[in-house]
Amino acid sequence: MPFMASKDLELLEDHFVRFQSNRRLTSVQQQYMSKALNLTRGVWEKMVDINDRSVPMTHDGYLKLYQMSQPDLSQRFGAILLDEGQDVNPVIANLVQIQKITQVTVGDRHQQLYRFRGAVDALNSPAMRDAEKHFLTQSFRFGPAVAYVANVILSFKGEKIPLQGLGQPTLVKRALPDDLPHRTHLHRTVSGVIENALRLVNQDHRIQWIGGIDSYSLRDLEDLFYFSRHMNDQVQQRKLLNDYADYDQYVVIAKATQDPEMLRSIKIIENYPDLPKRIEQLRGASVTSELDATVTLSTAHRAKGLEWDFVGLYDDFSADPLSPDIDAGKRDDELNLLYVAVTRAMKILAVNSLVIDIMQRFKDMKQRSKP
Incomplete structure (x- = not known):
C-alpha cells in the first residue's frame, strides 16, 4: 500500500496509484474513488485496532503507525x-x-x-540540502580493472568523481575459467537465474541460491508450464487462471509488453518439455551453504552488499540503458544495477555482452571527442 511507504499522516486519494495523474476524474470515477478511500480507511482502522483481529498487522503497518506518532x-x-x-x-x-x-x-x-x-x-x-557531504571514492574489494569498468558505466550517468580500486589486481574477462572450484553468476531476472540453473544442473553442479531456492518462483514457472499444456487442474496459483484466458493470451501480452520475466519464462517452457522433472533436479542439486556449492546464483538486486572471488554476469540484462527511447529514470536504474553487479567481483569479473557494448560505446565516444 503506497500509504504505508509514504510520509503522509493520513490516507488520501493521492495514495491510489491508478488515479495519480493530472487529469480530472469523471463523476463515476470520483464515486469509485470515494468509496475505495472509505473502504481502505476502514481496513487501516481494523489493522491498528488491537481488539480487532480480522485484519492482521504487518511489518509495514506497525512501522507506519510508529512514524505517524x-x-x-x-x-x-x-x-x-x-x-x-x-x-x-x-x-x-x-x-x-x-x-x-x-x-x-x-x-x-x-x-x-x-x-x-x-x-x-x-x-x-x-x-x-545543507548537510555536510563526503564521498567514498575508494574500494579495497577489487583492483583497477574492475574500477575501470564501473567508471565507464557511471560515466553515462554523468559521474565526474572516479572510483579507485585499491584491492588486489582483478582480471576482467569475457568468460570465467573452467577449472574454478566455485563461481558466482549474477542475473537481471529471476527467470534468468532459473534458466541458467537448468543449464548448470546438467553439469553436476551443486547450486547455492542467494535467498534460498524457494524464493525464485519455481512453483510459478511450473504452474505456467501446466497452463501451457492445458493442465489447469495442476495449476496451484489461481491468479494465473484469473488473469489470462489461456496460455496464448499470456504469450501475446508478454510480446506486447516486452516483459523480460514473461518472455524468458516462455523461452524456458519452449526449451524444456520435461520442465517439472528438471525442477525436481534443481531441488536435488540445491545446497544452502556456499562451502558446499560449486556455483552460487543470484539476481543483481540480491547481490547488493555481497562479494565473491569469481563473478560472471549472465546475458539476461536485456534492457539497453543507453537507448534513446528509454527515460532518464529507467536508464539510471539499469546503469545502477550494472554498477552493483560488476563491483561484486574480487579476483575475476566476466562481463556480459551488454557491458562489452557499453565499453565499446564509451571508447567510440572518446575517439570522437579527440581533436
Whole structure:
C-alpha cells in the first residue's frame, strides 16, 4: 500500500496509484474513488485496532503507525544514522528528518536499486540540502580493472568523481575459467537465474541460491508450464487462471509488453518439455551453504552488499540503458544495477555482452571527442 511507504499522516486519494495523474476524474470515477478511500480507511482502522483481529498487522503497518506518532528521539539519543540512504522509503526518511538531533546519512546514489518499490534517495532530498557531504571514492574489494569498468558505466550517468580500486589486481574477462572450484553468476531476472540453473544442473553442479531456492518462483514457472499444456487442474496459483484466458493470451501480452520475466519464462517452457522433472533436479542439486556449492546464483538486486572471488554476469540484462527511447529514470536504474553487479567481483569479473557494448560505446565516444 503506497500509504504505508509514504510520509503522509493520513490516507488520501493521492495514495491510489491508478488515479495519480493530472487529469480530472469523471463523476463515476470520483464515486469509485470515494468509496475505495472509505473502504481502505476502514481496513487501516481494523489493522491498528488491537481488539480487532480480522485484519492482521504487518511489518509495514506497525512501522507506519510508529512514524505517524512522530516520535521525538532527542531524549534518548544525540545522533541518528541512516544507512543505505539512497534507497529508503519516504516513511523512513521522514522518521529521521523530523528529529532535532544530529543526522548522519550514509549511502551511494549509484546503488539505488529499489525506486520501483517507491524508495527515494534521501541523500539528495531537500531536507539534506545543507548537510555536510563526503564521498567514498575508494574500494579495497577489487583492483583497477574492475574500477575501470564501473567508471565507464557511471560515466553515462554523468559521474565526474572516479572510483579507485585499491584491492588486489582483478582480471576482467569475457568468460570465467573452467577449472574454478566455485563461481558466482549474477542475473537481471529471476527467470534468468532459473534458466541458467537448468543449464548448470546438467553439469553436476551443486547450486547455492542467494535467498534460498524457494524464493525464485519455481512453483510459478511450473504452474505456467501446466497452463501451457492445458493442465489447469495442476495449476496451484489461481491468479494465473484469473488473469489470462489461456496460455496464448499470456504469450501475446508478454510480446506486447516486452516483459523480460514473461518472455524468458516462455523461452524456458519452449526449451524444456520435461520442465517439472528438471525442477525436481534443481531441488536435488540445491545446497544452502556456499562451502558446499560449486556455483552460487543470484539476481543483481540480491547481490547488493555481497562479494565473491569469481563473478560472471549472465546475458539476461536485456534492457539497453543507453537507448534513446528509454527515460532518464529507467536508464539510471539499469546503469545502477550494472554498477552493483560488476563491483561484486574480487579476483575475476566476466562481463556480459551488454557491458562489452557499453565499453565499446564509451571508447567510440572518446575517439570522437579527440581533436
